[in-house]
Amino acid sequence: MRPDQTLMFAEAADAADAVRRQAAAGExxxxxxxxxxxxxxPLVLTCARGSSDHAATYGQYLxxxxxxxxxxxxxxxxxxxxxxxxxxxxxxxVLMISQSGRSPDLLATAxxxxxxxxxxxxxxxxxxxxxxxxxxxxxxxxxxxEKSVAATKSFIAACAALLRLVAEWGGDQALAxxxxxxxxxxxxxxxxxxxxxxxxxxxxxxxxxxxxxxGLGMAQEAALKFKETTGLHAEAFSTAEVSxxxxxxxxDGFPVLVFPPSDASAGGLAEQIAAFRRRGAVVVSAxxxxxxxxxxxxxxxxxxxxxxxxxxxxxxxxxxxxxVGRGFDPDHPPFLNKVTETQ
Amino acid sequence: MRPDQTLMFAEAADAADAVRRQAAAGExxxxxxxxxxxxxxPLVLTCARGSSDHAATYGQYLxxxxxxxxxxxxxxxxxxxxxxxxxxxxxxxVLMISQSGRSPDLLATAxxxxxxxxxxxxxxxxxxxxxxxxxxxxxxxxxxxEKSVAATKSFIAACAALLRLVAEWGGDQALAxxxxxxxxxxxxxxxxxxxxxxxxxxxxxxxxxxxxxxGLGMAQEAALKFKETTGLHAEAFSTAEVSxxxxxxxxDGFPVLVFPPSDASAGGLAEQIAAFRRRGAVVVSAxxxxxxxxxxxxxxxxxxxxxxxxxxxxxxxxxxxxxVGRGFDPDHPPFLNKVTETQ
Numbered sequence: 180m181r182p183d184q185t186l187m188f189a190e191a192a193d194a195a196d197a198v199r200r201q202a203a204a205g206e207x208x209x210x211x212x213x214x215x216x217x218x219x220x221p222l223v224l225t226c227a228r229g230s231s232d233h234a235a236t237y238g239q240y241l242x243x244x245x246x247x248x249x250x251x252x253x254x255x256x257x258x259x260x261x262x263x264x265x266x267x268x269x270x271x272x273v274l275m276i277s278q279s280g281r282s283p284d285l286l287a288t289a290x291x292x293x294x295x296x297x298x299x300x301x302x303x304x305x306x307x308x309x310x311x312x313x314x315x316x317x318x319x320x321x322x323x324x325e326k327s328v329a330a331t332k333s334f335i336a337a338c339a340a341l342l343r344l345v346a347e348w349g350g351d352q353a354l355a356x357x358x359x360x361x362x363x364x365x366x367x368x369x370x371x372x373x374x375x376x377x378x379x380x381x382x383x384x385x386x387x388x389x390x391x392x393x394g395l396g397m398a399q400e401a402a403l404k405f406k407e408t409t410g411l412h413a414e415a416f417s418t419a420e421v422s423x424x425x426x427x428x429x430x431d432g433f434p435v436l437v438f439p440p441s442d443a444s445a446g447g448l449a450e451q452i453a454a455f456r457r458r459g460a461v462v463v464s465a466x467x468x469x470x471x472x473x474x475x476x477x478x479x480x481x482x483x484x485x486x487x488x489x490x491x492x493x494x495x496x497x498x499x500x501x502x503v504g505r506g507f508d509p510d511h512p513p514f515l516n517k518v519t520e521t522q
Numbered sequence: 523m524r525p526d527q528t529l530m531f532a533e534a535a536d537a538a539d540a541v542r543r544q545a546a547a548g549e550x551x552x553x554x555x556x557x558x559x560x561x562x563x564p565l566v567l568t569c570a571r572g573s574s575d576h577a578a579t580y581g582q583y584l585x586x587x588x589x590x591x592x593x594x595x596x597x598x599x600x601x602x603x604x605x606x607x608x609x610x611x612x613x614x615x616v617l618m619i620s621q622s623g624r625s626p627d628l629l630a631t632a633x634x635x636x637x638x639x640x641x642x643x644x645x646x647x648x649x650x651x652x653x654x655x656x657x658x659x660x661x662x663x664x665x666x667x668e669k670s671v672a673a674t675k676s677f678i679a680a681c682a683a684l685l686r687l688v689a690e691w692g693g694d695q696a697l698a699x700x701x702x703x704x705x706x707x708x709x710x711x712x713x714x715x716x717x718x719x720x721x722x723x724x725x726x727x728x729x730x731x732x733x734x735x736x737g738l739g740m741a742q743e744a745a746l747k748f749k750e751t752t753g754l755h756a757e758a759f760s761t762a763e764v765s766x767x768x769x770x771x772x773x774d775g776f777p778v779l780v781f782p783p784s785d786a787s788a789g790g791l792a793e794q795i796a797a798f799r800r801r802g803a804v805v806v807s808a809x810x811x812x813x814x815x816x817x818x819x820x821x822x823x824x825x826x827x828x829x830x831x832x833x834x835x836x837x838x839x840x841x842x843x844x845x846v847g848r849g850f851d852p853d854h855p856p857f858l859n860k861v862t863e864t865q
Contacts, residue, residue, distance in 0.1 A: 221564065221565075221610050222564075222565055222592065222610070224592070224594075228762070228763060228766050229763070229766030229767055230766075230767075232763075240597075240600075243597075243600050243604075243606055243608065244600070244604055244606045247606060247608050247609060247610075248608055248610055249565065249567070249594070249596070249608045249610060249611060249614075251567075251592070251594030251595065251596075252594065252595070253592070253594075254583075254586075254760075255762070256734065256735060256760070256762060256787055257583075257586050257587070260735075260786045260787050260789065261586075261587055261735065261785075261786055261787070263586055263587045263590060265586065265590050265591055265592045266590060267564050267565070267590075267591055267592055268592060271592075284762065329767075384727045384728060384755075385727060385728045385755040391599065392599060392603075392604065403766075403767045403768065404767075406767060406768045406770055406771050407767040407768075407770050408770070410770075410771065412727075412728040412755060412757070412771055414755070414757045417597075417599070419571070419598070419599060419627065419864040419865070420571060420572070420575075422862050422864055423571050423572030423573075423746075423862045423864070424572055424573075424672075424746045424749060424750040424855070424858065425746065425749045425750075426857055426858070427749055427750050427751070427753070427855040427856045427857060427858055428749050428753065428755055429857075430856060430857075442604075443603045443604055444599055444603050444604070446603065446865065447865065454857075458856075458857065512767070512770040513770045513773060513801075514769055514770060514772075514773075514797075514801065515767065515769070515770055519765050519766050521762040521765055521766070522762070522789065522790065
């Protein structure tokens with residue numbers, strides 16, 4: 180099997196067009212934003228599992244930094260198995276993010292949040308799903324059918340959907356302008372050649388992926404893809420959190436993949452990378468200028484909200500190649516199904 | 523070096539007495555609870571790094587399940603490098619958890635939360651620290667001096683402090699009764715012999731630690747301790763989240779340490795463990811009855827809020843032994859300092 184023969188490859192390659200299709204549903208996002216502005220929630224919750232929860236991480240930082248609202252993650256189990264969704268969520272906005280819209284824990288949480296008086300927004304790929312029927316507002320991801328077990332374009336579509344919603348909600352022209360560049364940015368990111376990283380990142384059984392702020396969700400998503408598709412144990416950390424203990428492992432050939440932020444959180448990263456390299460770690464960075472062992476191509480002058488999405492798009496092509504090179508079929512990872520139903 | 527010669531061993535052994543010392547400061551917890559009841563916050567935020575953030579995970583579930591308030595994690599960077607703490611936090615309660623009370627990101631976030639009108643509660647071990655000076659309310663962890671880089675008794679003291687605060691806040695007699703058993707439970711947990719797990723958990727370079735609900739913070743803490751002290755790459759997942767991709771790694775001798783919940787979230791765990799074992803994974807569980815390859819001793823009939831803390835106490839003794847056995851000094855992990863100052 181060649182890397183370009185997988186479903187994962189074909190679906191990831193479709194991400195730019197998915198974002199173009201989503202733009203055609205822009206009116207739904209505008210009216211949702213209008214309703215949320217009128218609601219003026221004191222609090223935004225996200226609720227999701229797996230890759231969708233990594234998109235939620237990206238969305239939380241967008242909402243905190245651009246809308247200046249507390250935006251926080253609700254564990255689905257609190258709604259499902261514990262039946263303990265707070266009555267204090269009246270007037271809050273709850274963003275449920277899901278490709279399939281079918282996991283029982285998300286459905287139970289959506290129902291409980293509505294009963295508590297929250298407004299439930301479903302960002303779903305399958306708009307005929309049970310989650311879409313429960314929600315107050317349905318926003319289509321418009322990723323199109325995704326059949327590879329490893330999510331790719333639905334993750335990017337979820338990030339784009341959050342960017343679209345926040346740009347409309349905040350009436351943020353700069354953010355809308357950045358969003359408009361996203362399809363072209365994704366096309367270019369898909370063409371970027373990250374293959375020099377294949378060997379560097381797969382010569383040890385485990386590795387770290389680092390991000391921060393808007394890039395943290397991308398690091399989480401990349402680490403999950405490594406585990407799902409390549410047999411390598413990758414774990415994600417913020418560049419701040421990795422200093423609190425985990426970096427004891429970063430030595431003697433341990434690979435570290437960095438998704439550098441292009442905002443205020445980049446301070447100190449070059450020094451951190453230099454310290455890792457002095458201990459023998461192998462550091463690979465998306466983009467240049469930080470003194471990594473290997474610097475992967477990344478377009479310059481990307482908007483700070485768009486750059487992380489470009490990185491994950493180039494990464495998807497890379498990780499698909501790593502998986503195939505290691506003899507795995509990324510479309511059918513061991514023991515996994517496309518729709519994971521958890522209570 | 524023998525395992526019982528480390529500072530980590532001596533300090534972990536002091537955890538039960540730390541909780542007894544903390545009980546002597548009970549009046550401070552009672553008056554804090556009174557003030558929080560009067561505040562009646564719509565929302566509780568936790569803010570912490572490293573081990574303290576794992577105690578925060580435990581606290582979030584306590585608050586959600588026992589006080590039925592939304593309890594969510596505030597990334598310290600939003601207050602520090604982004605300067606974007608929401609103005610909507612007026613009237614919220616913010617629990618800052620820290621051993622040293624000195625990391626600049628926590629201090630910046632505490633100041634920003636106060637300026638936004640939130641009530642800041644510092645749960646700190648060093649009550650002379652800058653964080654204690656900034657906070658509205660100071661609650662001493664009373665762990666006593668902790669000098670090993672790997673936190674142990676300060677983590678347990680932070681969990682006990684959260685349990686103490688929530689029991690008082692909710693006027694919850696059952697919770698107070700469970701808390702009263704904790705010192706004796708910790709003494710017994712320290713004596714429990716978990717050494718049969720040493721080989722099972724350290725014959726591969728990486729492993730998973732699973733928990734859920736009140737046990738998730740313990741799984742996070744255990745995974746960090748593995749990374750800090752043993753050179754093994756352990757990663758924590760909820761038993762629900764591990765099904766969304768990560769479990770592709772769980773096969774062919776891959777070790778899995780499970781901290782089973784004793785509440786509603788235990789459903790399906792025996793089936794999950796059986797499925798892991800069919801693929802050749804080596805499953806070790808705290809306590810019995812779930813069909814793991816190895817069942818570690820755990821007292822019966824523990825309160826569901828106390829059982830997770832007993833598990834981590836037995837685990838500390840185990841991981842210290844694994845570290846020493848692998849030639850590491852857990853008191854001085856590679857490249858780490860006791861007080862980590864992040865921006």
